[in-house]
Amino acid sequence: MSRWAVPWVLLTGVFVLMVGKVxxxxxxxxxxxSAGLLAWSGRWLVDGRRPGAVGPRRLWxxxxxxxxxxxxxxxGTWSMGRLMLGPRPAERQGEVEVALGERTDGGARVSALLASMSPGSVLLGIDWERRVMRFHLADASRAEEFRAELERFYRERQRAVFP
Structure with a gap:
């Protein structure tokens, strides 16, 4: 039971932050x-590679x-506003593949969720055999920048919490 408590609390915290009020x-x-998400996807989140102990460093x-x-x-909201008010916003749309790299299955799902939270990118799917995530970008002309940002975010922010 305790192995489910930490992901449940973290997911509940993310939900409250998204809503914007407590x-x-x-x-x-x-x-x-959060309980529903864990019931649906808890195996990959909890039974994957052990994320490590929850302590002050991980909470930070x-x-x-x-x-x-x-x-x-x-x-992302600012960029989408500029893109939508631009002369031809639909011409830049497209699909982009991003390699999963060293992410665990759970880490890949968290990366996909977090990348889809920002306006301008939406997860289309994860190809587990090829180990790539497919996204639709409102501005696919910045595909390399998007890939680099996802990798940097994973290395610098996400890996310490959700490997």
Whole structure:
């Protein structure tokens, strides 16, 4: 049971941060959504490579990761606004593949979720055999930059929390 508690608390925290307010109802809803996500996908998250003990360093890394995601959402919103108000926004759309690299299965899913939170990119699927994630980008002309950003974010922010 204790191996499920930490992911449940972390997912509930992410939900409350996404909602933007902390009320009893939001906490209850977040806890329910988190429990449902763990019931659906808990095997890869919990039974994969052990993430390590939860201590002050890991909790700090989680907070830093959440802050970086929020900054990325703001940047993505700004970029989408500029793109949509530009002269020809639809001409730059396209699909981009990103290698999974050293991510565990759970880490790949977290990377895909976090990348899809920012406006402008949406996960289309993960090809486990080829070990790539497929995204649709509103501005596919920046595909190399997108790949580099995902890899940098994984190395610097995510790996310490969700390998």
């Amino acid at each position: 009320t009893v109802a939001d906490l209850a809803l977040g806890a329910g959504v 890394a989680f907070g830093v990761m959440v802050g970086a995601v929020l900054v990325d959402v703001v940047r």
